[in-house]
Amino acid sequence: MHSWNGSTHSVSFFWAGYQIALTLGYKNYFNVSNASSAGFALTGVKRMGEGLDLAAEYLGQWRDQSLSPVQSSGLPFEQIAQVGFVFNWDVTINRHLSARRTILNQQYQYLPN
DSSP: OOSOEEEEEEEEEEETTEEEEEEEEEEEOTTSTTOEEEEEEEEEEEEEETTEEEEEEEEEEEEOTTTHHHHSTTOSEEEEEEEEEEEOOOOOOOTTSOSSOOHHHHHHOOSOO
8 A cells, every 4th residue: 555645747838938837736645644735836937048047936835734743843835936047058978989889880880870
């Protein structure tokens, strides 16, 4: 028997330079009565330039009677807001190596690239 059951769903919308996502989740603890939690995350991203994004996120989580004293010092609803930058870059290492095949093929080129 599993000690918990949970599900998560996410929806994302995108248009030039922007992205908005909504994530919903629910978790039920079978072995503890009145123990379940539900949460959401609303995330927005703005493309600032090549490899640089500005991200903002608002999180909320509801907890039943049995979970709130243990996980959040008695708060039945917890909220978090976060803002930050996301850096993306691509790195190619060992460009001189061919596509991964066998060692003999890379050394003697039995199969053409």
